[in-house]
Amino acid sequence: MKLTLNEDQLMLQASARDFCQEKAPVSVLRRLRDEKDPLGYDPTLWKQMSELGWTGMAIPEAYGGYAFGYGGLGVILEETGRTLLASPLISTVVIGATAITLGGSEEQKSSLLPAIVSGGLTLALALEESGFHNPAKTACEARASGDGYALSGNKVFVLDGHIADKLIVVARTSSQPGDEHGLSLFLVDKDADGLEVQRRWMVDSRNAAAVMLNNVKVNEDALLGEVDQGFELLDRVLDVARIGLGAEMLGSIQQVFEGTVEYLQQRMQFGVPIGAFQALQHRAADMYSEIELCRSLVRAALNALDEQQEPKRIAQLASAAKAKVSDTFFTVSNEGIQMHGGIGMTDEFDMGFYLKRARVAQQTFGDAAFHRDRFASLQGF
Amino acid sequence: MASLDEFRQSTRAWLEANCPPSMRTPMPQDEVVWGGRNAKFKNPDSKVWLERMAAKGWTTPTWPSEYGGGGLSKAEAMVLQEEMARIGARTPLNSFGISMLGPVLLQYGTEEQKQEHIPKIIRGEIRWCQGYSEPGAGSDLASLGTKAIRDGDYFVVNGQKVWTSYADKSDWIFCLVRTDFEAPKHKGISFLLFDMASPGVSTKPIQLISGASPFCETFFDDVKVPAKNLLGDLNDGWTIAKRLLQHERTMISGFGLSGSRPGKAMPLEEVARQYHNDGDRLSDPVLRDRIAQFKIDAEAFALTSRRSAEEAKESEGPSATSSVLKYYGTELNKRRMELLLQAMGTQSLGWEGDGFEDSELDTTRGWLRSKGNSIEGGTSEIQLNVIAKRVLELPDIMNFVGKKK
Structure with a gap:
């Protein structure tokens, strides 16, 4: 499969770009932040996104989806990253x-x-239990109880947790924290007894929540996948999430970089545009090269999903892409501030939103160091 | 794409029938075929393989068949490459004629020049070298001073080139010379082709920090060059020179693709494991992290090379993105060599003699040699300048300080 976009993907890109730039520019996120919006996303926009078919992109036609593939979804995520569009797209569509x-x-x-396709159901993955991504360390307990299970434990950094209709809770049905074996996934209704969800206000103004489960009872049919075998399923789902988030981050990176280069062309000091200074030119050219590499990895990873390559290969590409994109977003967001000088530090200018988003996105689903370690293990060293 | 499938089938069958078994093994450095009047074939199969491939035009798969090239489309050439890779077939012919001169000769040459030179490049009969850098013209290549003065049907060339790879083994040179001494520096350069056997041409090898090297100093003392050997228009050689550099950069960027270099295929982590006596997992966490980072970047780079080739229009060849690939590929290769040293410890720091394996001494020399990757073919800093100006369209400081000459 080619690493360049095909005709259909190019059309999708153009329409997604129009939508995001016109309907969901960064000012939308700014408003949600300033008004402390209780939902943290705009349901009207979300409805329009589902009408555009975005919620059904990677869902099989047999279940009402459009089977447009992850390549198509990736193109959309890239555009949402450009304008920092806050929506349940990743938690519900990419992950759920x-x-x-x-x-x-x-x-x-x-x-x-x-x-999900109709936009009528939102989901959230309740996985993390500490500030550091480490799925195998899950301790949240699911004890067999009657016809089903009873879930107890605490979850943090549950993306879109407080707006989700259902949570996908990762819990331990056997073995010890640290073991990959013994994990299971459960679908839990938001109003289940014993479930408490508290919103957390994050620096990037995107949705996250803490979830407390106190003996939450679920039936056997709440189990998603095989009991005790949840790690493998979770890892595959997380790889899709890492790749999808990578695409979103790539979009944000490009937006920051393009804006920064434009500023270098326009900002006059010492009687010349500052972009004429080699000290800035070389840093910009270096970033450009890194971004080109990011784009290739993200495309290759999306292709691997659509080609249904073996999970190990997908995992390698997912970790490679997430590691590389995280490092590059780090650099580009820092340089975006530095190269804009004082104006980059003002809240009125949008650059700060991207810097804040960069750090949250970098750590989401594993940071660069996590993924280099995982990549090395997958490659057998 | 039925026809492409058919092409694959027939190509596979032809390669099976015609590629000698020894040409399907990794190529040691001393069996690389460069061609030329004095071509040496350490392995006789190399000659057979070259002749068979050249007869098909497959030493240059996409060049036009009227000059003896393969006449393949980009897609067919890709299939050929894949099929050769499938059986591990060696590249039959390496040459600067193929990777640098040929493409610009096809673009800018007269019919007569093409008829004369292209077939010999394809068949590996003439080995070319590149007369670009001079002692006073490195990164500022356009300030070169080698003179060519018109005298009747000839140019008389005087001056000196440096860093001429394989000048002492080459048959012909493509050479940048100054033909107008009043015009701004970019506007007085011409592109000449001439025989290295011409009276007045002499060469002297240069020893590098890595020991012996293919580089030479090349001297021209009243060398008579027929006027018909001018490529392109008089004083317009810089246009061709820059175009050729893009091809050169694409070639050099290939050094960053690990494993593409003949004979050296052991992955970094394998080397590290052996020298550290490690089991499955490398024991040095810093080295392990750096190797992982290198491998991720190497994979991203290989994918980017592929994407860049997909994006290039069928007929256009390399663009300014060749600077991205040249920059990144060479920096990547330097990183690889430094990591090899770290992985091997002091065994990678021997110079000669007992106590070191050949592969270890090769690593030492290779590490030293790699330092030149980000200098030759335009330094990394020049590539970053090109990206900043051509791709990012950032302004040129020279336009503001009034020093442009």
Whole structure:
């Protein structure tokens, strides 16, 4: 599969760009932040996104989706990254729909996937238990109880947790924290007894929540995938999430970089545009090269998903892409501030939003060091 | 794409029938074929392989068949490359004629020049070298001073070139000379082709920090060059020179693709494991992290090279992105060599004699040689200048300080 966009993807890119620039510029996120919007996203925009078909991109046609592939979804995510569009797209579509498609029973698929496509169902993954991504360390407990399970434990950094209709809770049904074996995934309704969700206000003004589970009872049919075998499913879902987030980050990186280069061309000091100074030119040219490499990795990883390459290969590409994109977003967001000088430090200018988003996105689903370690392990060293 | 499938089938069959078994093994450095009047074939199969491939035009798959090239489309050439890779077939012919001169000769040459030179490049009969850098003209190449003065049907060339790879083994040179001494520096350069056997041409090898090297100093003392050997228009040689540099950069960027270099295929982590006596997991966490980072960048770079080739229009060849590839590829290769040293410890720091394996001594020399990668073919700093100006369209400081000459 080619690393360049095909005709359909180019059209999708153009329409997604129009939508994001016109309907969802950074000022939308700024308003949600300034008004301390209780939802943290704009439901009207979300409805329009589902009408555009974005919620059904990577969902099989049998369940009401459009089977446009992850390549298509990636193109859209890139555009949402350009304007920092806050929406449940990653938590519900990239993660939720993928988890159900890969691990769900026939009944779960046919009841939940069409609801995702129509924009009527939002999901969130309740995974992390500390400030550091480490799925195998999950301690949250799921004890067999009656016809089902009872879940107890605390989750943090649950993206879109407080607006989700259902949570996908990662819990331990056997073995010890640190073991990959013994994890299971459960679908839990937002109003289940014993479930408490508290919103957390993050620096990037995007949605995250803490989730407390106190003996939350679920039936057997709440289980997503095989009992005790959840790690493998989770890892595949996370790889899709890492690649999807990588695409979103790539969009943000490009936006910051293009804006910065434009500023270098225009800002006059010492009687010349500052972009004429080699000290800045070389840093800009170096960033350009790194961004080109990021783009290639993200495209290759999206292709690998659509070609359904073996999970190990996808995992390698996902970790390579997430590591590289995280490092590059770090550099580009820092340089974006520095090269803009004082104006970059003002809240009135949008650059700060991208810097804040960069750090959150870098750590989401594993930071660069996590993924280099994982990449090395996957390659057998 | 039925026809492409058919092409694959027939190519596969032809390669099976015609590629000698020894040409399907990794190529040691001393079996690389460069061609030329005095071509040496350490392995006789190399000659057979070259002749068979040249007869098909597959030493230059996409060059026009009217001059003996393969006449393949980009897609077919890709298939050929894949099929050769499938059986591990060696590159039959390496030459600066193929990677640098040929493409600009096809673009700018007269019919007569093409007829004369292209077939010999394809068949590996003439080995070319590049007369670009001078002692006073490195990064500022356009300030070169080698003179060519018109005298009847000839140019008389006087001056000196430096860093001429394989000048002492080459048959012909493509050479930048100054033909107008009043015009601004970029406007007085011409592009000449001439025989290195011409009276007045002499060469002297240069020893590098890595020991012996292919580089030479090349001297021209009243060398008579037929006027018909001018490529392109008089005083317009800089246009061709720059175009050729893009091809050169694309070639050099290939050094960054690990494993593409003949004979040296052991992955970094494997080397590190052996020298550290490690089991599955490397014991030095810093080295492990750096190797992972290198491998991720190497993979991203290889994908970017591929994407860049996909994006290039069928007929246009390399663009300013060749500077991205040249810059990144050479920096990557330097990183690889430094990591090899770190992975091997002091065994990678021997110079000669007992106590070191050949592969270890090769590593030492290779590490030293790699320092030149980001200098030759335009330094990394020049590549960054090109990216800043051509791709990012950032302004040129020279336009503001009034020093442009």
